[in-house]
Amino acid sequence: MKKILLLLFSFSLFSCFDEEQEKKDVVEKNQYLNQNSVTVVIPISLWNGKIGEKIREKFAAPITGLHECESVFTLMPIHTNYLPSDAKASRNILIVSSNFKNQTTLVKNKFANNQNVFTIQGKNEDMLLNQLQNSGKEIMNTFYNSEINLVLQKINVNSNLKKQVAKQFSVDIQIPSEYKKGLQGENFLWLRKEVGSGFNNMLIYTASFSALYNQKALVTNSMFMRNQVAKKYVLGKTNGSYMITEQAYYPSFHTTEIQKNLAYEMRGNWEFHNDFMTGPYVNFAIRDNKRKRFIIIDGFAYNPVHSKKNLLFEMEAIIKSTKIL
Template structure:
């Protein structure tokens, strides 16, 4: 009798155990499916932000502040283009846009004041900024205090995502760059080698009615005195490279920095190294060609050099914000290799 009872108990325990395994597998499968669903959610266009805010706030001071902070003109472009493209939706449509937008700002007037940024809250990849206040002034104060953080967070997220897309492209064989400069970065095969010198290379991609270009060159570290006017020296160096290598279709033409507008200059960090960023417009002397450029002078003390990476575009009939964003994302993917 006891033996029969034990056998019966064992069967019950076995069934319970198997049931638990099935439940666990179902839970894991469901979680996995949710994660897969997040990753498969369609993404917006580059540098686009969905702003979830009621019309009353959007059409008043709060909306003005959001537009001034996040849709101000991009520095260095010949025509005004917004830093981010903002699409406004009322709060009642919140759920529908939470799962289908990559960059979201949710602004509400409610009983509590808060500011927080969530990664992948409803989708992946996604950045959701939550701002709320008990009155308009609290919301304005929160935007004012955190606008730089929000801009940097979204911009870095867009660059990271674009670099991931570039990595899926067919990339260049970078033996030339490795040999000349001991670097590598994400350079699609569509960029063709146009010219090379002893310490200079130029890659160009043809687009409809224009082109995108990447320049890489280096000079000894002593070429720039870091204690004097660095901005002027960098512009003189890029102009000397333009005079030597980059010419228009007509004789005696050369690419130079446009004199009518002073370039924007800032200090930054690239691959852990100090660097100087210059943004402005270029022109070809005695010709009608012009466009924007972004130049990075990277201080590479380990190799006693200054490495210059520049992107510029010629696209007279196109918006240029996202074209320049492509070049910037490529340049910022640079890696310095160890010498063999």
């Protein structure tokens, strides 16, 4: 009798395991759940016209700083009012339809958790284009921030590194357990994570207000600061080689906000002086009013074989978790 019960219990365990594995496989095979994807429910006539062009222009624009042509969002168009069950699991859904009303609405968690469903309605093509123009930025930011938050929710924090960063820089950052400590200096810390054929790297350092605000040349000063730190710490394999900000192209630069603190975001490509390594970077200078300084976190990816899009996005999410203590 005991043997029968044991067999039944074992069978039950394996059945549960199979069910969980099946659910996992379904999730992994559902293309609508891919990171930074948007399901677009739209009539094919609108998708092939000006409306579709505008959607692709706004949501599938190339990512700044990547030499490879990779878009911010991967668009998954559905040309019917009926949403397949796989598509209902999408985190980001944009519905475009002709209607007597001209409006844009948002419904959260309509079919699944952590979901944003935007519906754009308009009487005609011009009205739909107007709604897209007026609401595009809000929709884009909502989808993007939702993806950032999802990355942060999945992080298994490296508590030791988190404590060290807090002690050294007086900031709280959600650092994943896969990241390890590299070089460390008095005002510098290098964190890195192995990713296939390369690494994700994050440099943390500080700068005074005067260092960045000198002559109000924010971009030039930010590039100069980045190059100075890289020249000192990020050295190449050959003698006299070190990382620099790509010289052929000017980086993108704009003002943003991280955890209610003013921040400056700079994106572009890095390369090596006297070497051939290259890749994208994202650099945030976060204003610390309490200590009259900037916390600068520079994330740069090196992975010559695979896509850098998700690598860069992960580092951006980590940086955006930064709280001044």
